[in-house]
Amino acid sequence: MTALDPLLLRQLDLLGVPRPEVAPAPEAWGHLLSWISEHYRQMEADRHRLRAVLEARVEELVDRLARERSRSDAHRATLRAAGRLQRAWSPRSALAYPGLCVVGYCQAADEVGGDWWASYALDDERVVVVVADAIGHGVDAALLTGVVKGACDVIVRSAHPRSSVTPRALLVALNRSVIDAASEHATMTCSVGLLDQSAGTVTLASAGHPLPYLVRAGGGLAQLQARGPALGVDAAADYDETTSLLADGDRVVWYTDGLVEATDAGGRTFGSRRLRRLLGRCRRTDAVAIRDGLVDALVAFRGGAPASDDVAIVVAERRCG
Template identity: 35%
Template sequence: MARYERVLANVADGIYGLDRDGRVEFVNPAAERITGRPAAEQLGRDQHDLLHGARQDGSPYPREECPVWQALASGRTVSADAEVFWHADGTAVPVELIAVPTVEDGEVTGVVVSFRDLTDRLAALRQAEELRRLAEQNAAQRALSDRLQQALLTPPPEPDHLHVAVRYRPAADGAQVGGDWYDAFLQPDGATVLVIGDVVGHGSDAAAAMGQLRGLLRALAYDEEQPPSATLARAERTALGLAVSTLATVVLARIERHPDVPVAGTRVLRWSNAGHLPPLLLDPDGTSRLLATRPELVLGVDPHARRTDATADVRDGQTLLLYTDGLVERRDSDLDAGLAALQDALRDLGRVPLEELCDTLLSRMVPEPGADDVALVAVRAYPEDRPRPPEAGPNRLPPGVP
């Protein structure tokens, strides 16, 4: 008997012994703890009236519908997984229970009720359901943002003797989509305009802001053949007037022929940098240089900020790279190390076909999707006094461009 009493005293489940009228004959410590009622308060009392007389919503619970009384009445074991016992402080305790009748000489003399507090389990289930709901919501937002971003990242033009290649790699599935974008298009005079940018933030809001800013820059750059700095300043003022409120880093560049020199072997790159990573110019022999300029404010801070242009020659065979920070920034290293790694990854790619260069570079720098998106624009110049090489593919120009 002592051994059985020790078992009853140490099990986690509550256990009651009731007589044939439903009065409490014994109660173990777990049942006292779960209900908040000491044994002295329960012994001899009608258990249904004391703990089980109302449903979760407070409505009366008829005795004949109670699984404990059904076991007493039928002499059969009855289980239930969605019952409520009422704590001494008036709160409802969700329980699952099993009621086993005691039978002597064919007569039901009482019932033993074992029950388990489901509070923690149900809380865990609710938490799991909320996490599942949030995961589905995030997945839906991610899919919407991805579709928006992909719809805006259109194929680049292919002007004569310039090969333009673009790449966009989204972040890992668990990360939110960012506001990275690229753009490449021709102005009416035949100059090639390149844009690389990154809107601050993540998710659908960042993707929507990116779409607004990309469209604004594209329209303004095409409409007037201004220096890139003037276009950036105009775009910032226009965005303010149209309540396009966002912060973004941007490089706006224009590749031009030398004035009055139809075939010069070099072209002029003119660009303005609003707080973005520097463009990179790669030589055929694998050496490269970062086109770093004095830091200037990101877009969205000061519509009257002074913006400047920089220029560099792009010779035949050279490759220009514009990229976002997902290519070079890592949590475990600084930006200088990332830029050095980029230059090192390019050392044997100076003469590799441009499409292969882009794919190889991404595989080296971002072998697996990371926490941030990556956008990349690569442009290679070819001699103008000979045919466009087959590796560059055919020309692809918008209607009306010479």
């Protein structure tokens, strides 16, 4: 028996060809070498075909990624434009009415959000303030906000007589707007205050919204009470009104839950206690300074941690002088 060439055996092993038990006859060597050569040529052809398939697939994926990136860039540009429009709804500058000053802050956690506020002069003596928060944030909340904010504008500005606009009536109408415009799972909290400069009062109604604070010019802090279900929960919902005296220099502070539920990098919440402590120091602080102080306190508390929810703050101050 002739021993097989070790180099040939190694080539057979690399090709996955079983080793023969005996060496082939001399005349078979030519056939074996010819088979090995053909096998190599076939492997090379297969390798080229596989490479061509892979290159085509990579090119297809790169093209698809480019198209997705283009669509994503266009989507982000649309969201940025929508965000600019939303921010225009809530002016940063103070709004001056006869005997009243209203100032607010609204910041979305994403490009667009669900928090909003508005104020409307009913006549020379009365102003309505609306603060609302669509449950959740992002595009869905922003869409609901756009519908309800638009409905609120139409309801107030087309009311005849203007005396028909009351906190209760406005919440009933906005509740219907949410139910008509959105799915059964869409809800929004809302607080409406009617400030009457002549009477020196603030009348409040609330749809599941955090209760605002009354910061007394002479010292003291009270939480204005008003209860009612969130908008979009019950088509037959009704809302109670409460009226409180509003002296010269008194301020009403509204906010959304994104303020008290904000968290820092360690997971601690801003909290209602911190808010009350800050407001308790504002005996002689005007509306603009209260708003700016709360915003600064929130930014400092977060310490660079990303916002997890939208935030709105609105302060109304009675000024008799």
